Amino acid sequence: MESPVEIVQHTAGGVIGVSWLMIALPLLGAAILLILGRVTNRWGHLLGVAMSLASFVVAVLAFFELIGLPEAQRRQAVHLWEFIPGMVDMGLLIDPLSISFALLITGVGSLIHIYSIGYMAHDSDRRRFFAYLNLFVAAMLLLVLADNYVGLFIGWEGVGLASYLLIGFWQFKPSAAVAAKKAFVVNRVGDFGLLVGMFIIWTSFGTFAFADLGAQVGTASQGTVTAIGLLLLLGACGKSAQLPLQSWLLDAMEGPTPVSALIHAATMVTAGVYLVVRSGAFFFEPGSPQALAVAIVGAATLLAGAIIGCAKDDIKKGLAGSTMSQIGYMMLGAGLGPAGYAFAIGHLITHGFFKADMFLGAGSVMHGMNDEVDMRKYGGLRKYMPLTFATFMVGYLAIIGFPLLSGYFTKDGIIETAVHEQPVLGWLAVLGAGITGFYMSRMVFMTFFGEKRWAEDAHPHESPKVMTIPLIVLSIGSVFLGGYLILSNRLMVFLGPATGRPSDANLPEFHFASTPGLTTLALVAVGAGFAWMRYGKATVPVVAPRGSFLTTFARRDLYGDALNESLFMRPGQWLTRIAVFFDNRGIDGVVNGLAAGIGGTSGRLRRIQTGFARTYALSILIGAALLTGALLLVGNI
């Protein structure tokens, strides 16, 4: 196993020297669109697309400059400015890992920008939408490009903000407003973990920079490293919708569909995987408690997401369940140490393509069906939307792991590595693949096959070119990218400087006919066949049947929300009420009571002033007598 190479300070100019442009351009776009406001309504969307594309161009140029360097210099740190003196220097880290993400974010991001021109054409707030999209791209790039944890955290919360704004884009719908808030708050639970992890990192190592940390982790105790790892995992769970912080993702589908594609499928939700891989120093030992925890969370979530996906009638929520599940695969891969990193990142990239493809396809379907999301009201759409159907089918085949398509290579890589490293989790992942075969087929059959179950006023039609061309580009990636990255270990070798990799002699070979691989294919076939029986051949009822206990379990998101509600929300509400009551009656009660007491006492005491001069004289006399008596008692004066 070869360790990551040292991070070197970038000195020469070149594109890497100005890689901050990648972040600055979309940020500038967002600023222009938000500050100038309505003035930019007419051309705002074009500016948004242009900024995103420009950022993509910079990323591509930086990528080529990077691969032109010798392998030992492929981790370039670019210093930007002194952020917190003596604590944090803001800078960017351009290495194979970050540039892969940058390409994915700006590439898929630009496609989704273009798609949104069409999708949001009729929205009066389209300009604001593009401002938020640009803001998201900038924040996400900061997340992956920052060379220290604080910079990463700023991007991390920045994408959270963009996600909040975009989920709540149609904030006049109460459900969207609630979903946006929920996403932010649940993410903050994860951020708590990330924050405390950063406290420990600073206390133990005195630095937040990845460059310094890599070398120093060895000096810390095992317990410290495990604690940091688990806390970072909590952060990753929040952002990547992994158990137990998964509940926000399904609600997040309230946002416009391009948002779901970009943020809640292709990029932001994979930030947790990025965090784990980037923090490889803390997870490097496969089988260490923190790495095992990552793998277990991944395996649990991939099953949970798949089960949820089986019962959803809302096409976007079905895809959201699937996203959870696929990120579970990536987490599983990331929990297997450097052997799994390349597959996790590979799956992340291909998933970015085929899931964005399917989400945008779903958006295209909704666009033609008056924003209807219930698959029970679809059916037989393949004739009316041939292009959407074709591209969706490509994404579908890629995700279920149809041989030689992208998902086949990357998912199989994870499964094989998992079976090798953690057999139990590996076989669970195989089972998950079978379920994937079922729910994805169900989705395809319900939407594109069978008879029409449309609402009366539905007139399905193919979407405009500005929407279909991104679909075509994404589906091309969904076909070829996986094979290109995995065969002959291209991605693994490329990422090597950043993540570490097996030595040249030990590079894994891709087996087309391994036991886990064949089992996976068989299970997928069974799942797809079962789906054909239930949803292809048989008629699909327009109103969802009550279903078994298991169906309800899945429909209710495995009772995740119910759990949160009874464990946190209701007790929280009670606590709040008690605290407010205590503050008003308890603390303020004491204060006001004291004031009232003093007032009352003085009110009584003044009754002594009767107005009779002789009474006063008597009290004077008594006082004098008492004083004299006291003096006599005390004795000599």
Added chain:
Amino acid sequence: MTAHYLVLSGLLFAIGALGVLIRRNAIVVFMCVELMLNACNLAFVTFARQHGNLEGQIIAFFVMVVAAAEVVVGLAIIVTIFRTRRSASVDDANLLKY
């Protein structure tokens, strides 16, 4: 030998104090106050004699001056009250309360 003077002074003071407490007529109360002051004067003079210096006698003069001033102001107040309320009883002038 000076003890008798002191006893007399104490008696005068007690009579004066009792008078202030039990009599209602403002003039009588006033005279009783004067009685108390004079009792004090007697005590001062006695003590001066006892100690063989003049300080007590000087203070007695001061007290007399104050008493005279008091009589001027006090009688004026009593006359004014009597004019407005047709009464010289101290219990009738009890508005200054609470």
Added chain:
Amino acid sequence: MSSLWLPILMAVPVLGAIVVALLPKGSDKAAKQLTLAVSLVVLVLTLVMAFQFPSASGERFKFEAVYDWIPSFGVHFGVGVDGIALVLIALSAVLVPIVVLASWHDADGVRTADGTLITPKRSVKTYFSLLLVLEAMMIGVFAATDIFLFYVFFEAMLIPMYFMIGSYGGAQRSYAAVKFLLYSLFGGLLMLVAVIGLYVVAGKGTFMFPELVGVIQDPATQKWLFAGFFIAFAIKAPLWPVHTWLPDAAAQAPAGAAVLLVGVLDKVGTFGMLRFCLELFPEAAKAFTMPIVVLAVISIIYGAIVAIGQTDMKRLIAYTSISHFGFIVMGVFAMSQVSQAGATLYMVNHGFATGALFLAAGFLIARRGSPHIADYGGVQKVAPLLAGYFLIAGLAGLSLPGLSSFVSEFMVMVGTYSSPAFGSGALTVAAIVSAVAVILAAVYILWMVQRALNGPTAEPVKAFKDLNVREVAVLAPLVALIIGFGFFPKPLLDVINPAVTQTLVNVKVDNPAIAEKGAGQ
């Protein structure tokens, strides 16, 4: 040798206040314009002074000026600033013109769109001249290097604020004003006792702060005097459980006065802890650290939880401030370079963030006449600009990274967690517990945003006008500062750090930052 900067800085607003007060009847507009001009002059002077600060002469306190005041008791009119005082004076100087602009119509009798009178017509000149007097006192209290002078300003500040709440506030203004005054006077009384005690025990015949540092050695004496100062500052700050005056005062005060109250006046409490409690009585401060940090953590969590349950916007913001003041106090008493620098930065950033939030809420309330969150809904749709500024201010309140309050909150928490001052793990626990507030902050801010700005537009909200030019001019500079210092806090920290280092030297705690610097030189 003695610099005229600070006396001039105080004299300008005082003179301005006198002129404004003497203006003939009916010249309300002139009064407003003059006040704005005077406050802008003060701002410019302050900025010029701040830019000269690094090169100014003087050991610890720069721009020093000391005049005899009551020679027989050794009382001086002594002023001078270190980095901590400088940033707080700058904060006051920045906030006052903004508040002037924001309260432009507050004394005119505010009406809602449908003509309901919210606050009655009051004397405009008086309001603005009180504002200027308050500004002079705020500058004085931070600049005072004589403890007696500090006490005088500390108490005298109450007077203008009392009138601003008591005669220009909301429905329950007199209750709130009296509560505010009594609380503060009670604390001030204890402080006066401690000030006199310090003078007597020290026996130096002077009230000058630099000469009193390190004089009191006896631990028991230190503890008593520390308590006198600390209780006064804890009430001012305010720390749980002596905090209940703040929600009342802030909710009843006009928005502009609330900004100065929470943004600057309360900072005198935390500033006093840092300057006086720690440096004059280091042993007592160390002895009391744990109970105080516990109180601070309670404030953080308790303030946040009670904020969640509020139905009144301004009270909600006041409770969030109680939570934030908990952070500042925790940072001060964690006694590490990072935590104290973070706490000082927090004082400044909190002024901007909460100021923006109070003012945005004030603009919202001015349109509807009700502070109740439930009376709003869907503002985003009709007044996107107002909603946008409100949201940014709210996000600053929940310390979103990229906004200034994040830097300070992060520094306080990291500094507390990693503080080398005490060997025990108690401070790490405190830091972890306080980090829970990160989640609670998201709940209280976003829930308010959801109820007030999102959702279907409520009927009375439909008539809302978006922000006008004046209102944008109020909020835009604050938002620019919040974002600017969010990414580039270095100018502030460069000024703050040496002052904090000096404080820690006087407190005599191990400070790795100093050791490192010493090694480097």
